[in-house]
Amino acid sequence: MNASPKWFKGLAVAGLLWNLLGCLAFAADLRLTPEDVARLPEAHQALYAARPTWALAATAIAVIGGALGCTGMLFGKRWAFPLLVLSLLGILVQDYAMFIMVDGLGLAGSVAALLQGMVLLVGVALVALARKGVTRGWLTH
Known part of the structure:
Protein backbone atom coordinates (compact mmCIF):
# COMPACT_ATOMS: atom_id res chain seq x y z
CA MET A 1 0.00 0.00 0.00
CA ASN A 2 1.32 3.41 -0.97
CA ALA A 3 0.93 6.10 1.67
CA SER A 4 -1.89 8.42 0.72
CA PRO A 5 -1.10 12.14 0.50
CA LYS A 6 -2.30 14.53 3.16
CA TRP A 7 -4.79 16.18 0.80
CA PHE A 8 -6.45 12.80 0.24
CA LYS A 9 -6.91 12.25 3.96
CA GLY A 10 -8.10 15.85 4.35
CA LEU A 11 -10.77 15.35 1.70
CA ALA A 12 -11.76 12.04 3.30
CA VAL A 13 -12.21 13.84 6.64
CA ALA A 14 -14.26 16.57 4.96
CA GLY A 15 -16.39 13.91 3.27
CA LEU A 16 -16.86 12.11 6.57
CA LEU A 17 -17.98 15.31 8.30
CA TRP A 18 -20.35 16.06 5.41
CA ASN A 19 -21.90 12.60 5.63
CA LEU A 20 -22.13 12.74 9.43
CA LEU A 21 -24.13 15.95 9.03
CA GLY A 22 -26.30 14.03 6.60
CA CYS A 23 -26.73 11.28 9.20
CA LEU A 24 -27.81 13.88 11.77
CA ALA A 25 -30.28 15.43 9.33
CA PHE A 26 -31.65 11.98 8.49
CA ALA A 27 -32.03 11.10 12.19
CA ALA A 28 -33.82 14.41 12.81
CA ASP A 29 -36.11 13.70 9.86
CA LEU A 30 -37.00 10.27 11.27
CA ARG A 31 -37.85 11.81 14.63
CA LEU A 32 -40.39 14.26 13.22
CA THR A 33 -43.77 13.69 14.80
CA PRO A 34 -47.04 14.38 13.01
CA GLU A 35 -47.28 17.52 15.15
CA ASP A 36 -43.83 18.64 13.94
CA VAL A 37 -44.84 18.09 10.32
CA ALA A 38 -48.07 20.04 10.92
CA ARG A 39 -45.95 23.08 11.91
CA LEU A 40 -44.06 23.03 8.60
CA PRO A 41 -45.14 25.24 5.69
CA GLU A 42 -47.90 23.64 3.61
CA ALA A 43 -45.57 22.90 0.70
CA HIS A 44 -43.18 21.00 2.97
CA GLN A 45 -46.09 19.11 4.50
CA ALA A 46 -47.15 18.05 1.01
CA LEU A 47 -43.60 16.94 0.26
CA TYR A 48 -43.51 14.79 3.41
CA ALA A 49 -46.93 13.30 2.63
CA ALA A 50 -45.97 12.42 -0.96
CA ARG A 51 -42.54 10.98 -0.15
CA PRO A 52 -42.41 7.20 -0.65
CA THR A 53 -40.96 5.04 2.13
CA TRP A 54 -38.29 3.67 -0.18
CA ALA A 55 -36.97 7.22 -0.62
CA LEU A 56 -36.22 7.26 3.12
CA ALA A 57 -34.35 3.98 2.71
CA ALA A 58 -32.38 5.54 -0.16
CA THR A 59 -31.47 8.48 2.07
CA ALA A 60 -30.27 6.09 4.78
CA ILE A 61 -28.13 4.22 2.25
CA ALA A 62 -26.74 7.52 0.95
CA VAL A 63 -25.67 9.00 4.28
CA ILE A 64 -24.66 5.83 6.12
CA GLY A 65 -22.85 4.45 3.07
CA GLY A 66 -21.12 7.80 2.60
CA ALA A 67 -20.00 7.99 6.23
CA LEU A 68 -18.72 4.40 6.21
CA GLY A 69 -17.06 4.89 2.82
CA CYS A 70 -15.22 8.01 3.98
CA THR A 71 -14.17 6.18 7.16
CA GLY A 72 -12.82 3.41 4.95
CA MET A 73 -10.82 5.94 2.92
CA LEU A 74 -9.29 7.29 6.13
CA PHE A 75 -8.13 3.78 7.02
CA GLY A 76 -6.91 2.98 3.51
CA LYS A 77 -9.59 0.36 2.83
CA ARG A 78 -10.46 -0.64 -0.71
CA TRP A 79 -14.07 -1.36 0.30
CA ALA A 80 -14.56 2.40 0.61
CA PHE A 81 -15.06 2.59 -3.15
CA PRO A 82 -18.11 0.27 -3.46
CA LEU A 83 -19.67 1.86 -0.37
CA LEU A 84 -19.34 5.31 -1.90
CA VAL A 85 -20.81 4.03 -5.17
CA LEU A 86 -23.73 2.64 -3.15
CA SER A 87 -24.05 6.02 -1.40
CA LEU A 88 -24.18 7.77 -4.78
CA LEU A 89 -26.88 5.36 -5.95
CA GLY A 90 -28.83 6.24 -2.79
CA ILE A 91 -28.53 9.92 -3.66
CA LEU A 92 -29.77 9.29 -7.20
CA VAL A 93 -32.76 7.26 -5.98
CA GLN A 94 -33.57 9.95 -3.41
CA ASP A 95 -33.38 12.64 -6.09
CA TYR A 96 -35.59 10.58 -8.41
CA VAL A 134 -7.76 2.51 -5.51
CA THR A 135 -5.94 3.32 -8.77
CA ARG A 136 -3.00 4.92 -6.97
CA GLY A 137 -2.73 2.12 -4.42
CA TRP A 138 -3.77 4.30 -1.49
CA LEU A 139 -6.78 2.10 -0.80
CA THR A 140 -5.95 -1.57 -0.48
CA HIS A 141 -7.00 -4.60 1.60
Whole structure:
Protein backbone atom coordinates (compact mmCIF):
# COMPACT_ATOMS: atom_id res chain seq x y z
CA MET A 1 0.00 0.00 0.00
CA ASN A 2 1.32 3.41 -0.97
CA ALA A 3 0.93 6.10 1.67
CA SER A 4 -1.89 8.42 0.72
CA PRO A 5 -1.10 12.14 0.50
CA LYS A 6 -2.30 14.53 3.16
CA TRP A 7 -4.79 16.18 0.80
CA PHE A 8 -6.45 12.80 0.24
CA LYS A 9 -6.91 12.25 3.96
CA GLY A 10 -8.10 15.85 4.35
CA LEU A 11 -10.77 15.35 1.70
CA ALA A 12 -11.76 12.04 3.30
CA VAL A 13 -12.21 13.84 6.64
CA ALA A 14 -14.26 16.57 4.96
CA GLY A 15 -16.39 13.91 3.27
CA LEU A 16 -16.86 12.11 6.57
CA LEU A 17 -17.98 15.31 8.30
CA TRP A 18 -20.35 16.06 5.41
CA ASN A 19 -21.90 12.60 5.63
CA LEU A 20 -22.13 12.74 9.43
CA LEU A 21 -24.13 15.95 9.03
CA GLY A 22 -26.30 14.03 6.60
CA CYS A 23 -26.73 11.28 9.20
CA LEU A 24 -27.81 13.88 11.77
CA ALA A 25 -30.28 15.43 9.33
CA PHE A 26 -31.65 11.98 8.49
CA ALA A 27 -32.03 11.10 12.19
CA ALA A 28 -33.82 14.41 12.81
CA ASP A 29 -36.11 13.70 9.86
CA LEU A 30 -37.00 10.27 11.27
CA ARG A 31 -37.85 11.81 14.63
CA LEU A 32 -40.39 14.26 13.22
CA THR A 33 -43.77 13.69 14.80
CA PRO A 34 -47.04 14.38 13.01
CA GLU A 35 -47.28 17.52 15.15
CA ASP A 36 -43.83 18.64 13.94
CA VAL A 37 -44.84 18.09 10.32
CA ALA A 38 -48.07 20.04 10.92
CA ARG A 39 -45.95 23.08 11.91
CA LEU A 40 -44.06 23.03 8.60
CA PRO A 41 -45.14 25.24 5.69
CA GLU A 42 -47.90 23.64 3.61
CA ALA A 43 -45.57 22.90 0.70
CA HIS A 44 -43.18 21.00 2.97
CA GLN A 45 -46.09 19.11 4.50
CA ALA A 46 -47.15 18.05 1.01
CA LEU A 47 -43.60 16.94 0.26
CA TYR A 48 -43.51 14.79 3.41
CA ALA A 49 -46.93 13.30 2.63
CA ALA A 50 -45.97 12.42 -0.96
CA ARG A 51 -42.54 10.98 -0.15
CA PRO A 52 -42.41 7.20 -0.65
CA THR A 53 -40.96 5.04 2.13
CA TRP A 54 -38.29 3.67 -0.18
CA ALA A 55 -36.97 7.22 -0.62
CA LEU A 56 -36.22 7.26 3.12
CA ALA A 57 -34.35 3.98 2.71
CA ALA A 58 -32.38 5.54 -0.16
CA THR A 59 -31.47 8.48 2.07
CA ALA A 60 -30.27 6.09 4.78
CA ILE A 61 -28.13 4.22 2.25
CA ALA A 62 -26.74 7.52 0.95
CA VAL A 63 -25.67 9.00 4.28
CA ILE A 64 -24.66 5.83 6.12
CA GLY A 65 -22.85 4.45 3.07
CA GLY A 66 -21.12 7.80 2.60
CA ALA A 67 -20.00 7.99 6.23
CA LEU A 68 -18.72 4.40 6.21
CA GLY A 69 -17.06 4.89 2.82
CA CYS A 70 -15.22 8.01 3.98
CA THR A 71 -14.17 6.18 7.16
CA GLY A 72 -12.82 3.41 4.95
CA MET A 73 -10.82 5.94 2.92
CA LEU A 74 -9.29 7.29 6.13
CA PHE A 75 -8.13 3.78 7.02
CA GLY A 76 -6.91 2.98 3.51
CA LYS A 77 -9.59 0.36 2.83
CA ARG A 78 -10.46 -0.64 -0.71
CA TRP A 79 -14.07 -1.36 0.30
CA ALA A 80 -14.56 2.40 0.61
CA PHE A 81 -15.06 2.59 -3.15
CA PRO A 82 -18.11 0.27 -3.46
CA LEU A 83 -19.67 1.86 -0.37
CA LEU A 84 -19.34 5.31 -1.90
CA VAL A 85 -20.81 4.03 -5.17
CA LEU A 86 -23.73 2.64 -3.15
CA SER A 87 -24.05 6.02 -1.40
CA LEU A 88 -24.18 7.77 -4.78
CA LEU A 89 -26.88 5.36 -5.95
CA GLY A 90 -28.83 6.24 -2.79
CA ILE A 91 -28.53 9.92 -3.66
CA LEU A 92 -29.77 9.29 -7.20
CA VAL A 93 -32.76 7.26 -5.98
CA GLN A 94 -33.57 9.95 -3.41
CA ASP A 95 -33.38 12.64 -6.09
CA TYR A 96 -35.59 10.58 -8.41
CA ALA A 97 -38.21 10.33 -5.69
CA MET A 98 -37.98 14.00 -4.79
CA PHE A 99 -37.83 15.62 -8.21
CA ILE A 100 -39.34 13.13 -10.67
CA MET A 101 -42.05 11.29 -8.72
CA VAL A 102 -42.89 14.20 -6.41
CA ASP A 103 -42.68 17.81 -7.56
CA GLY A 104 -39.91 18.64 -5.07
CA LEU A 105 -38.86 21.71 -7.00
CA GLY A 106 -42.38 23.09 -6.98
CA LEU A 107 -43.03 22.11 -3.37
CA ALA A 108 -39.70 22.88 -1.71
CA GLY A 109 -38.33 25.50 -4.09
CA SER A 110 -35.05 26.18 -5.80
CA VAL A 111 -33.04 26.17 -2.55
CA ALA A 112 -33.89 22.48 -2.09
CA ALA A 113 -32.84 21.76 -5.67
CA LEU A 114 -29.59 23.65 -5.14
CA LEU A 115 -28.86 21.74 -1.94
CA GLN A 116 -29.64 18.38 -3.57
CA GLY A 117 -27.44 19.37 -6.50
CA MET A 118 -24.61 20.03 -4.08
CA VAL A 119 -25.24 16.67 -2.38
CA LEU A 120 -25.04 14.97 -5.77
CA LEU A 121 -21.80 16.75 -6.68
CA VAL A 122 -20.19 15.77 -3.37
CA GLY A 123 -21.32 12.17 -3.90
CA VAL A 124 -19.78 12.08 -7.38
CA ALA A 125 -16.58 13.71 -6.08
CA LEU A 126 -16.25 11.16 -3.27
CA VAL A 127 -16.66 8.26 -5.71
CA ALA A 128 -14.00 9.82 -7.96
CA LEU A 129 -11.71 10.33 -4.97
CA ALA A 130 -12.08 6.72 -3.84
CA ARG A 131 -11.50 5.49 -7.38
CA LYS A 132 -8.31 7.54 -7.53
CA GLY A 133 -7.31 6.04 -4.17
CA VAL A 134 -7.76 2.51 -5.51
CA THR A 135 -5.94 3.32 -8.77
CA ARG A 136 -3.00 4.92 -6.97
CA GLY A 137 -2.73 2.12 -4.42
CA TRP A 138 -3.77 4.30 -1.49
CA LEU A 139 -6.78 2.10 -0.80
CA THR A 140 -5.95 -1.57 -0.48
CA HIS A 141 -7.00 -4.60 1.60
